[in-house]
Structures are given as C-alpha cells and as structure tokens.
Amino acid sequence: MQKTEQEEKSACCSTEIAQEQTAVSCCSNKDAQTEQLADPGDIKTYKVTGMDCPSCASTLEKGLSKREGIQSVKVNYAAGKMAVGAVNADIFEAIPGYVKKFGFEAEPERPARDARVYQVSGMDCSSCAATLEKHMTGNPGVQSVRVNFSTGKMHIAHTLTDEQVIKEVQKSGFDAKPATLRNQKKEAQQSVKPLPITTISGLLLALGFIGSFTAIPDWLVTVFYAAAIVIGGYKPARSAFYAVKSRSLDMNVLMVTAAIGAALIGEWFEGATVVWLFALGNALQNRSIERTRDSIRSLINLTPSEAVIKTAGGTVVKDVEDVSLNDIMIVKPGEKIPLDGEITAGLSSLNQAPITGESLPVDKEPGDTVYAGTVNESGSLEVKVTRLSEDTTIARIIHLVEEAQEKKAPTQAFIDRFAAVYTPIVFVLALLVMVIPPLAGFGAWGEWFYRGLALLVVACPCALVISTPVAIVSAIGNAARNGVLIKGGTFLEKAGAIKAIAFDKTGTLTEGKPKVTQVITLQDDSETLVSIAKTIEEHSTHPIAQAVISYANERNIASKLGSDFSAIAGKGATAVIDGTEYFAGKPKLFSEMGISTAHIDERIDVLQNEGNTLVAVGTRDHILGLIAVADTVRDITVRSIEKLKQAGISEMVMLTGDNEGTAKKMAAETGVDRYFSELMPEDKVSAVKKLQSEGKQVAMVGDGINDAPALATADLGIAMGGAGTDTAMETADIVLMADNLEKLPHTIRLSRKALTIIKQNIWFSLITKLAALMLIFPGFLTLWMAVLSDTGAALIVILNSMRLLRMK
Missing domain, CATH: 3.40.1110.10 (Calcium-transporting ATPase, cytoplasmic domain N)
Known part of the structure; x- marks a missing residue:
C-alpha cells in the first residue's frame, strides 16, 4: 500500500531524530565513549505539549541530558516529539516526571497500527468525505486518514481502539465499522430501508403549496413550509454542523445557509423547495452509488459462508472462518467451493467464471487447484483446504479491486484541486453579490441577498467532483466481474489511450x-x-x-x-x-x-x-x-486479436525468441501486424522502447514473471493467468485472471468507454455550472432551480457513469 505524504514526512522526521540521537550520544558525555551504547530498542519517543518556542526544546534537551542514565535526548519542536535513549527501561518510566519539572507534559507514543479499513455509512456526497477526513486528522491518535466517498471506505493509521475510532466518526455525523469480509458479507445481504423523510417533507411542501391557493390562513401555510424545512433539513443541518466544526465548506453548509436565508427574507416556499429537492437528490444519488458499490458486494457473496468438513466421525458443517488449513471439504454437485484448495478425490467440471470470466466449464481431477466461489457442476469432490477465508483468490481480488477503486486517476486529482479553489472563490463572490450591489444603489437588499443565496448553492461542484470516481468505480467493478483486475484509475485511463499492444509469443499467443x-x-x-x-x-x-x-x-x-x-x-x-x-x-x-x-x-x-x-x-x-x-496458436488468440483491431488498437506486435521463419509463420497465423524475432528475454525491453520511440502508447502482455522487465517498461503492463500466479496479481497494472486473451478486447473497450463517459461528465458539469452562474445575475435563476441544477447534474453524472456497469 502506498504511503501518504504525511506518513513519508513522519518517516523522514524519525530518521533525522535517530541520526541526531547517535550524534548526541557520542558527544554529550565523553566518559561514556567506552561504555556500550544502548540498543535501538532502548530509544523511546514521547509526545511533548506545552512548548511555546524552539528555545523550549533546547532547554528541555539540555536539562534532560544531564540526568543520570539518559544517553541521548533529541526534541523536535515543530513535531512536538522527543526521542530519549536510556541505559535501562526504568529510566523511561521516570521521563514524564522529569519533563513536568521543566513546565511541559510528556506521554509515551504508542506505536501506530497498520492502516485499517472501516466501512462508513451516512455520507451523502463527496464533500462529506472531506469533512470526515479533516475531523479525523485533528485527533492526536490518528497518523493518517483517507476517506473515499465512492466506495464508502476510510483507511486510517492510528493508535486508537476500534470503539474509539467509531465514536470519533460518530462525532462527525456518520457511522463506521471495521470493513472485515464477514461484515461486508452481512451488509451485502441486508437491505436497509431508510425512513421516508423525503416523502414526508415533500407531502408537507405540497400541502403548503396547495394551501396557498385556498382560503386557509397564511400562517398555516407557513407552518407547513417550516415543517417541511425542519423534517427534510434535519440531516443536512446535522452534517453542516459537523462540517463547520471541522472547518470544512461542503454542500450541506451551503444548502442549509440558503434555506435559512430564504426563510429569513420570507421566501418560505423557496426554502422548503430547496430542502426537499436537496433531500430527494441525495436519496437518489445514494441509491445510485449503492448500485456501483454492489459491483463488489456481488463478488463478496459468491463464496458460501459455510463448508462441509470431513472428520473421523463423519462430516460437520463449519463457518468458513473456522476452517483450518489441510481440512478436507466435501463439495457436492451444484454447490460452490467454499475455500481455495486442491482436489484429493473425485472428477468434475467447474464453472470458474466468477474468478476468470471464462464462459466454459473446466475439467478438474485429483491434484488440480480449485478456487472459492467457483461452482462444482457434476461430480462430488473432496478438496484439501490450502488457503484460509481471508487469503483466498476471491478475497485477494476483492481487496485489490477495492484498493484500485480508491486510487485517484490523474483526471480526478486535477478536478479535486480545481474544486478546492472553485468553492471558496464562488462562496466569497456570493457574499460580495449580497453586499456590494445594494450598497452601490443597484437594487434592494432583499433582491441581491436572494441572488447571493442562489450563488451559494451553485458554489458546490458536486457533479464535477463525482464525475470521475463513480465512472472509475463502475468500470473497475465491471472488469472484476468479468475476470479482469484493473489496479486503479490511472491504469484505466492508460488502457483507454493505448495504440499498440506487444505480445509475448510463448504461453500468451500460443x-x-x-x-x-x-x-x-x-x-x-x-x-x-x-x-x-x-x-x-x-x-x-x-x-x-x-x-x-x-x-x-x-x-x-x-x-x-x-x-x-x-x-x-x-x-x-x-x-x-x-x-x-x-x-x-x-x-x-x-x-x-x-x-x-x-x-x-x-x-x-x-x-x-x-x-x-x-x-x-x-x-x-x-x-x-x-x-x-x-x-x-491458442484457439481464442485469432478472435481476440481481431476484436482488438475492431476496438481501435492500431498495431499488434509479437515478441519471440524464435527464428525469422517461425516468427513470420506465427505472425501470419495469429494476425499480428508486426513481429520482432530472435529476442533474448532482455531484448524484449528494447523492442518495447523502440515502439515507444515511434510515438505510441504501448501495452505489454505476458505471464507476469518471465516478462517482468518488459511489463515494467511498457506504458501498461498486462499479465495473463493471474488466478494461478500470485506474482502476476501483485506486479502487473492489469491482470487477466484467465490464462487466455479472451477478456482483453472487453478491457480495452471498457477503458475507452470510461474515458468517453468521464469527459462527458466533466463537460456536462462545467456547462451546467456556467449556465447557472450566467442566469443568476439577470435574476432568472431561482433558488429551487439552483438546487435542481446542482443535485440534478450530480444525479445525471452518476447515472451516466453507471452505464459502465451494464457494459458487456
């Protein structure tokens, strides 16, 4: 897993402290030069509070270094940390007391756990993820945190307990739980039906609107509108409160401000309409986003939760989490394989489509490997367990796909930077619109205040921010269901731009x-x-x-x-x-x-x-x-190459160690456009570089082991046969789980379609925002129209991205 910038800085800082500790221990006490220096384990780090300036750090360093038994002291004022080397462990217990005498507080730092993953619920939009990130970063027990709205996951390195993390997340207005495979499977099986808040708010809005045309009192109409605002706006207001508390400017803050502002100037209908449209838009967005997340949940549900285990006294049924290595599973015809294993008895055909995407069953016999989630179609099998539930091929696929979905593509990273600048600029512009025109005598305060509120709503670029990640999640989820692992949005974008594909001959084309x-x-x-x-x-x-x-x-x-x-x-x-x-x-x-x-x-x-x-x-x-x-030549090779040409790949290249005559014959049989013959393994790298020097974006397809240098040199490395090769799954940019090229054309088409949809989403979002901005100043854009343009655009972008889920 890649380190965050914060972790890298922390690592650098720790290295500097360690280096400086060595220097202090060598020169702070000359008499100690003949003594044995402390082991690396005899250095402890403390978090120090109360230091006002760098001179405080110097004072603390000098004071502690004079204490008996302390070999080295290094205080980092900027980080608020202190590293102490001592001759024995008893000294470390006394350090907080020593520090207190200098007017500061010190507590030992607990080692950070490995980054853990939590499933977060309650996030309505991508700005909620930013709010949660900011809030969690402020906790001293959190080293790094990353929240992804599209997948609903939070990656966090911390020294807290699970209960403390969950409570801290709840303080931001959301709920969290550890994203274990068992928890995810339960969540996938549950269908939670939220309370019909949006419906109630809508009915109250309708009653108020109808009442305004009848003889009922105006105050009662206002009560209906006010009730619609309170019921429909409770959740956004709660989220807005936590966003402001975390110093984050998100859509909830802007929308609540607009609704309250509308009520203050007597536009109760506008305020209620704003709240209801926002709630309706969020409900539809959440339902759509859940559809994209289901692309992975469907993989989680492929594996049975129980296995029939053979014992000396017969058979017992166990939860897959309780099965041990080398246990013998009994799998009857029509059942799914619960865990990865090796057949010890029985003959059968297995449908491996969930793992490899292959449409035809594969014959299996004793000694063959089988994968969890595949379907036993005919004979009864006895299978020896070779991998536990968290280590199965399907579990690793799910893990890699989730990681891939959370990696930002270059386009997404650019849009996030743009949105971070755009929102505060438009927010300030909205405030200026409320104040400057009426001060300059260009209209009434109420008129310009209303336009400023409309501009506030337009200030949040929800549709733009979500335009790329939802498309990437959908495309990677589609690929995973079809036996293809795409390791991230970067590689999805690269695959869409590929112009030439170089194939290793042996084992790839043949x-x-x-x-x-x-x-x-x-x-x-x-x-x-x-x-x-x-x-x-x-x-x-x-x-x-x-x-x-x-x-x-x-x-x-x-x-x-x-x-x-x-x-x-x-x-x-x-x-x-x-x-x-x-x-x-x-x-x-x-x-x-x-x-x-x-x-x-x-x-x-x-x-x-x-x-x-x-x-x-x-x-x-x-x-x-x-x-x-x-x-x-493989039966599927010729068809696959023909489909790749139809998908728009301009050049197919074969790399082989065979002589010229053999290479020419094989090229004619497979349909490749060009070949490089008599290559040593290292020569394949030169061949890829030659193609790149001709101005082409080049993908290299190989087995992921022997072709590793060429795969790394190419713009995109594609490995085949990932289901049986751990190395391929870990090293390549894209992995074809089956041992053939059948799914490669689909991958290229999917990538190109994803690029097209991302561009459509970005342009649609920008044009919608621009149109809304232009309509505000003449007074044509009402508050409810501004909300509709924002939430409507976000919903259209999501639905457009979801087309990738259905692509076959």
Missing part, C-alpha cells in the same frame, strides 16, 4: 505446450511409427516426449513391449523392442550414427523453418519417419 503437428512415415504406417516413439518416450518427462505420448493417447495408439530403456543426453532416447534397438531423437543423432539423411534434408529444413521441432524415429540401419512437434 498454448505454451508443444503438440504433434505432423507425422511423416518413410517405411511403416504412421500408427506403427507413433507406437514405437511412444514406447521409447514413455520413460521421459521432457515436454517433447509428453507431446508424443499425448498424441498417441488421443488416438488410442498403444505402446509396444520394450526393454533396456536409456536416455542419450541432449540428443534423444533408445529402447529395445522385439529384439531390435530403436532410437527417437534429433535427426543429428542418426547422422552421428552414420545414417544418411540426404533424402529428407530438404523436408527437415522446411519443417524446422516453420517452427517445428523434429523427432526422428529409426534403428541403427535406417530412419523410419519423422514426428513434427510445435507450440500451437
């Missing part, structure tokens, strides 16, 4: 497993030739030998009875069959035995130039035939 492509007989029939080759190769684990054996098994060709099996290092193998010694290996093996290959040399050259590895089969007298073995 299967990575050699297969028999051709059998050429010179004397016997092909079945006899393959039978002899299988007999010789059955005792070898070499990939080429395994390809020959697989070819024979697929065609039900049996091996012969052989003996005296032996390997010929680097050349082949031999065995005695029916009293005759047979060989299988490189053609060069037979040349060395004095057997002429002149009659098949031309054929050998053609096959090798096409990328085949040749296995010659024969005796000491003659060659019986050739078996050509090659890495084959």
Whole structure:
C-alpha cells in the first residue's frame, strides 16, 4: 500500500531524530565513549505539549541530558516529539516526571497500527468525505486518514481502539465499522430501508403549496413550509454542523445557509423547495452509488459462508472462518467451493467464471487447484483446504479491486484541486453579490441577498467532483466481474489511450505446450511409427516426449513391449523392442550414427523453418519417419486479436525468441501486424522502447514473471493467468485472471468507454455550472432551480457513469 505524504514526512522526521540521537550520544558525555551504547530498542519517543518556542526544546534537551542514565535526548519542536535513549527501561518510566519539572507534559507514543479499513455509512456526497477526513486528522491518535466517498471506505493509521475510532466518526455525523469480509458479507445481504423523510417533507411542501391557493390562513401555510424545512433539513443541518466544526465548506453548509436565508427574507416556499429537492437528490444519488458499490458486494457473496468438513466421525458443517488449513471439504454437485484448495478425490467440471470470466466449464481431477466461489457442476469432490477465508483468490481480488477503486486517476486529482479553489472563490463572490450591489444603489437588499443565496448553492461542484470516481468505480467493478483486475484509475485511463499492444509469443499467443503437428512415415504406417516413439518416450518427462505420448493417447495408439530403456543426453532416447534397438531423437543423432539423411534434408529444413521441432524415429540401419512437434496458436488468440483491431488498437506486435521463419509463420497465423524475432528475454525491453520511440502508447502482455522487465517498461503492463500466479496479481497494472486473451478486447473497450463517459461528465458539469452562474445575475435563476441544477447534474453524472456497469 502506498504511503501518504504525511506518513513519508513522519518517516523522514524519525530518521533525522535517530541520526541526531547517535550524534548526541557520542558527544554529550565523553566518559561514556567506552561504555556500550544502548540498543535501538532502548530509544523511546514521547509526545511533548506545552512548548511555546524552539528555545523550549533546547532547554528541555539540555536539562534532560544531564540526568543520570539518559544517553541521548533529541526534541523536535515543530513535531512536538522527543526521542530519549536510556541505559535501562526504568529510566523511561521516570521521563514524564522529569519533563513536568521543566513546565511541559510528556506521554509515551504508542506505536501506530497498520492502516485499517472501516466501512462508513451516512455520507451523502463527496464533500462529506472531506469533512470526515479533516475531523479525523485533528485527533492526536490518528497518523493518517483517507476517506473515499465512492466506495464508502476510510483507511486510517492510528493508535486508537476500534470503539474509539467509531465514536470519533460518530462525532462527525456518520457511522463506521471495521470493513472485515464477514461484515461486508452481512451488509451485502441486508437491505436497509431508510425512513421516508423525503416523502414526508415533500407531502408537507405540497400541502403548503396547495394551501396557498385556498382560503386557509397564511400562517398555516407557513407552518407547513417550516415543517417541511425542519423534517427534510434535519440531516443536512446535522452534517453542516459537523462540517463547520471541522472547518470544512461542503454542500450541506451551503444548502442549509440558503434555506435559512430564504426563510429569513420570507421566501418560505423557496426554502422548503430547496430542502426537499436537496433531500430527494441525495436519496437518489445514494441509491445510485449503492448500485456501483454492489459491483463488489456481488463478488463478496459468491463464496458460501459455510463448508462441509470431513472428520473421523463423519462430516460437520463449519463457518468458513473456522476452517483450518489441510481440512478436507466435501463439495457436492451444484454447490460452490467454499475455500481455495486442491482436489484429493473425485472428477468434475467447474464453472470458474466468477474468478476468470471464462464462459466454459473446466475439467478438474485429483491434484488440480480449485478456487472459492467457483461452482462444482457434476461430480462430488473432496478438496484439501490450502488457503484460509481471508487469503483466498476471491478475497485477494476483492481487496485489490477495492484498493484500485480508491486510487485517484490523474483526471480526478486535477478536478479535486480545481474544486478546492472553485468553492471558496464562488462562496466569497456570493457574499460580495449580497453586499456590494445594494450598497452601490443597484437594487434592494432583499433582491441581491436572494441572488447571493442562489450563488451559494451553485458554489458546490458536486457533479464535477463525482464525475470521475463513480465512472472509475463502475468500470473497475465491471472488469472484476468479468475476470479482469484493473489496479486503479490511472491504469484505466492508460488502457483507454493505448495504440499498440506487444505480445509475448510463448504461453500468451500460443498454448505454451508443444503438440504433434505432423507425422511423416518413410517405411511403416504412421500408427506403427507413433507406437514405437511412444514406447521409447514413455520413460521421459521432457515436454517433447509428453507431446508424443499425448498424441498417441488421443488416438488410442498403444505402446509396444520394450526393454533396456536409456536416455542419450541432449540428443534423444533408445529402447529395445522385439529384439531390435530403436532410437527417437534429433535427426543429428542418426547422422552421428552414420545414417544418411540426404533424402529428407530438404523436408527437415522446411519443417524446422516453420517452427517445428523434429523427432526422428529409426534403428541403427535406417530412419523410419519423422514426428513434427510445435507450440500451437491458442484457439481464442485469432478472435481476440481481431476484436482488438475492431476496438481501435492500431498495431499488434509479437515478441519471440524464435527464428525469422517461425516468427513470420506465427505472425501470419495469429494476425499480428508486426513481429520482432530472435529476442533474448532482455531484448524484449528494447523492442518495447523502440515502439515507444515511434510515438505510441504501448501495452505489454505476458505471464507476469518471465516478462517482468518488459511489463515494467511498457506504458501498461498486462499479465495473463493471474488466478494461478500470485506474482502476476501483485506486479502487473492489469491482470487477466484467465490464462487466455479472451477478456482483453472487453478491457480495452471498457477503458475507452470510461474515458468517453468521464469527459462527458466533466463537460456536462462545467456547462451546467456556467449556465447557472450566467442566469443568476439577470435574476432568472431561482433558488429551487439552483438546487435542481446542482443535485440534478450530480444525479445525471452518476447515472451516466453507471452505464459502465451494464457494459458487456
């Protein structure tokens, strides 16, 4: 997890203190030079209060350094911290008492916990997140805090208990609880129905509006409007109170100010309409935002909460959190796998779509890995647990996706900076509009006060601030459901700008497993030739030998009875069959035995130039035939490359260590536009740099391990097969969980669509604000129209972003 700026400063400060402590311990007491210095563990840090100036720090340093048993003292006035080195632990207990004698207070600093995550509820808009951040930062027990409105999560490094954190959050007007997987699963299963406050407020507003056209007294109409303001405005007023308390200027503050101002000048209908429209807009926004958060909750719900465990006395049902490593799970047909594991007994087909996005079931047998959340479609399985509930592949996917959704994209970071400047400027402008025109004699106070209130409402750029993060959350959630991990908004934006994709050949465009492509007989029939080759190769684990054996098994060709099996290092193998010694290996093996290959040399050259590895089969007298073995193009590769071209990628490039002839043939088969052949692993980096030097944004697709340098060099690193490779999940910018390119075209299309929607949202938000500002000064924009333009624009932006959730 990346450190915040505050944490980095703190780390730097601690380093400086430690370095200066060493200097003090070496020169503050010359007689101590022969003594053994304190261990690093004998240095403690204290928080000091009461210091008025840097000279206070100097006084405290000098005073404490004279105390017996204290080896070093360093006081940092700016940070309000003091580091003390002592000869034994008893000295540390007396330090607060010593400090008190100098007129200050000191308390030992508790070590900060690792950053923890809490689920926050009650936030209505992105400015609520800023209010909570400011409030939490003011607590001395909080080292760093980051709140994300889109995901409803708070990341906080602190020395407090969970109860203290929750109470502190409640002081800001929100609720919080630790974001454990169990809590999130419960939340996903619950459907909380809020009280119909907005409906009640709306009914009171309607009664007041209808009453104004009837004979009922005006005071009763005003009561209806006032009741609508109080009921509908209670929650915004509460949030506004905490925002002001935290010195934050958010939408709630501006809206409450506008509503109260309208009431003060007698515009009760305007005030009530403002409150009701704001409450309605927030309710609709919250419902829409919950839809985007559900994209991750749906992943959480994929895994069962219980598992059937095999024991000596039968079977027991346990919560998945209580299952131990190496327990044996029983999974019946139609059930979901509760935890990651390895099959120990049973055969079945598993639907792995929740993890990899693959549409077709995958056959599994003993020894194969299975993932939590996948569906057992046919046979009953016994599975040994290899990962606990918090460490399963699906749990790590959820964690990585949530982290990704909270990382700010460059566009979002820019908009946040813009909004931070825009809001106070418009706020000051609103105050000036209320005061200067009437003072200059350009109208009545009430008229300009009303326009100033309208300008206050326009001052909060809700739609603009939320335009990017909701689109990013929606796109990353969509990708995760389809077996693709996008590590953050930055990489989502980069994927949308990619012009060229470089593919590693072996294992990416091809299967990575050699297969028999051709059998050429010179004397016997092909079945006899393959039978002899299988007999010789059955005792070898070499990939080429395994390809020959697989070819024979697929065609039900049996091996012969052989003996005296032996390997010929680097050349082949031999065995005695029916009293005759047979060989299988490189053609060069037979040349060395004095057997002429002149009659098949031309054929050998053609096959090798096409990328085949040749296995010659024969005796000491003659060659019986050739078996050509090659890495084959994946079935999905050609379709994927065609779809990538349709998605707008201008150039497909293949990187391979094969010779020119093989590379050319493979390029033609796969449909790539260009290839670099005869590359060493380090040469792939140069190839990527060459593409970049041509002015292209380049993505590199590989397996995430061997291709790590090229993945890091490219503008975007895409790793395949993440479901089985921890390294790929941790290192690449984008991870295709399946071991094929099937989902890559969808990822590129999704990224480009996200970029388009983000641009639409930004322009729509800016144009709406500009139009509202221009209509205020002529007096055309009423208060309720200002609210409608703000909350309406935010809602439209959210709904536009949610289109990414439905993209298939």
